[in-house]
Amino acid sequence: MSKVPSQESSRNSTDLIDRYLQAVRFWVPKTHRQEDLLAELGEDLRSQIEDKETELGHPLDQTEMAAILKRCGSPMMVAGRLGPQRHLIGPALFPIYEFVLKMVLLWILVPVFIFIVGPVNLANSGGNWPSAILGTFGDLWSGLFIAAGIVTLVFAIIERTGSHLGSEIKWDPLKLPPVRQEECKPSLLKAVCEFGFGCFGLVWLLLLPQYPFLILGPAAAILKAGPLLHTFYLPIVLLSIVGLLRSAITLAKPQWTWFPVSSQLLNSVFLLVVLHYMIQAIGNVPSAYPFVVLQDAVRDSPKYFKLVAIVNVSILASVAFTWLGVCIAAIIQTWEFLRYLRKRVWGAQQPASLGAQ
Amino acid sequence: MTNGTKGGPEILENLKMELRRGCLIVAVLAQLRIEQYGYTLRKALAEDGLAIDEGTLYPLLRRLETQGLLVSQWREEDKRNKRFYRLSPAGEQILNQLLEEWQNINASLNKILQEASL
Numbered sequence: 001m002s003k004v005p006s007q008e009s010s011r012n013s014t015d016l017i018d019r020y021l022q023a024v025r026f027w028v029p030k031t032h033r034q035e036d037l038l039a040e041l042g043e044d045l046r047s048q049i050e051d052k053e054t055e056l057g058h059p060l061d062q063t064e065m066a067a068i069l070k071r072c073g074s075p076m077m078v079a080g081r082l083g084p085q086r087h088l089i090g091p092a093l094f095p096i097y098e099f100v101l102k103m104v105l106l107w108i109l110v111p112v113f114i115f116i117v118g119p120v121n122l123a124n125s126g127g128n129w130p131s132a133i134l135g136t137f138g139d140l141w142s143g144l145f146i147a148a149g150i151v152t153l154v155f156a157i158i159e160r161t162g163s164h165l166g167s168e169i170k171w172d173p174l175k176l177p178p179v180r181q182e183e184c185k186p187s188l189l190k191a192v193c194e195f196g197f198g199c200f201g202l203v204w205l206l207l208l209p210q211y212p213f214l215i216l217g218p219a220a221a222i223l224k225a226g227p228l229l230h231t232f233y234l235p236i237v238l239l240s241i242v243g244l245l246r247s248a249i250t251l252a253k254p255q256w257t258w259f260p261v262s263s264q265l266l267n268s269v270f271l272l273v274v275l276h277y278m279i280q281a282i283g284n285v286p287s288a289y290p291f292v293v294l295q296d297a298v299r300d301s302p303k304y305f306k307l308v309a310i311v312n313v314s315i316l317a318s319v320a321f322t323w324l325g326v327c328i329a330a331i332i333q334t335w336e337f338l339r340y341l342r343k344r345v346w347g348a349q350q351p352a353s354l355g356a357q
Numbered sequence: 358m359t360n361g362t363k364g365g366p367e368i369l370e371n372l373k374m375e376l377r378r379g380c381l382i383v384a385v386l387a388q389l390r391i392e393q394y395g396y397t398l399r400k401a402l403a404e405d406g407l408a409i410d411e412g413t414l415y416p417l418l419r420r421l422e423t424q425g426l427l428v429s430q431w432r433e434e435d436k437r438n439k440r441f442y443r444l445s446p447a448g449e450q451i452l453n454q455l456l457e458e459w460q461n462i463n464a465s466l467n468k469i470l471q472e473a474s475l
Contacts, residue, residue, distance in 0.1 A: 033419060036419075036440075037415055037416070037419070039438070039440075040395055040415050040440050041411055041415065043394070043395065043396065043437065043438065043439055043440070044395050044396045044399070044411050044415075045411075046437065047396035047397075048396065051400075072410070072411060073410070073412065077412070078411070078412050080412075081410070081411075081412025081413060081416070082412050082415065082416055083416075
């Protein structure tokens, strides 16, 4: 019998299968076998569609293809079956359990400890970093174990009582989300903008010593840079040059997909180091005004004391918020970098592309 | 005396599943004496009365391959990449032993059933 599915049908089936596999991928455990199993599942589905077309003698429409996927099972159920054998929590519930566990541990508990418990411990220990870090790690471990235990217990109870039954019924293959284009090359517009703003920022920074009004505005008549700004001016200029080089390399070598993710992370780490030393240095500065001081001409005018104090506190608050922002950015960039690495390593091991048919 | 039928269908399903599980491995190994890819293997098993879903077959094939009983290879056929499986020499030995064991169990079971019916 001849197998002549039309091009349109082939495109439709590939699209629907890719959407289905994308949904399964979301739930399936992330191991080195993941892509391999998905590739094989995709091939099986394509063969089923091809067989059905041969049997019916016409290309399948979307509803007929959806029926095949529906018979195969909801993405979550299929992912559960594809994963390793489980005893406490069965395959049907395991993907949701894994998802909830990750959400609770990685996206709720860890940030809470980093941004709330950690700073509180640091404040309680009177600025003693090693003791605060050790204490936070200790609390974090206990928190992780307790949270994981509670989540596991809840899911084990659901598994035993069978409360999840029925989750298989409500799903429609035709409503699966479109396939995401995950591996985008760095955007040209973004790289150009970064480079443009980087040039502008560097020129602005280099002009600051000669033209302080560029940062202080009219207040430059009574204020000037303090000891900390003098000390950290050079590292900030260097960081700016490195950032500019980063944008230039991204523009010149768009095929280096590894470069933006890794260099962005490195940039954030260097910035964090500079900010850390800056914050640490505040306590060692003999002057009460570390960032800006009064010009010599008005140094003894009491009416400007309040102004210089407000400006210094504002800069300190900006530095602290920048530190917090860069910390969050570094965590997100680390996550993106690890995702990129995992994709590279597992992608290299995968023998067949999912969509290449 | 209770008839023990509470949850009867569920118990029966579980027992049938346990019984099938071991048989499926033997069936898969036996089918793979001839090289096949996943879908044709599934079709062949279903035609012989042992239907198996995708989510069960592919992890089982991986497990058997990890145990060294199968060898596999991705190859292009009909312009599509397919993973072909076949029995390894070690798998062939194990299959023969399993078949022998199965025949022994079958003979014992028949004997027990005959004795029980007397």
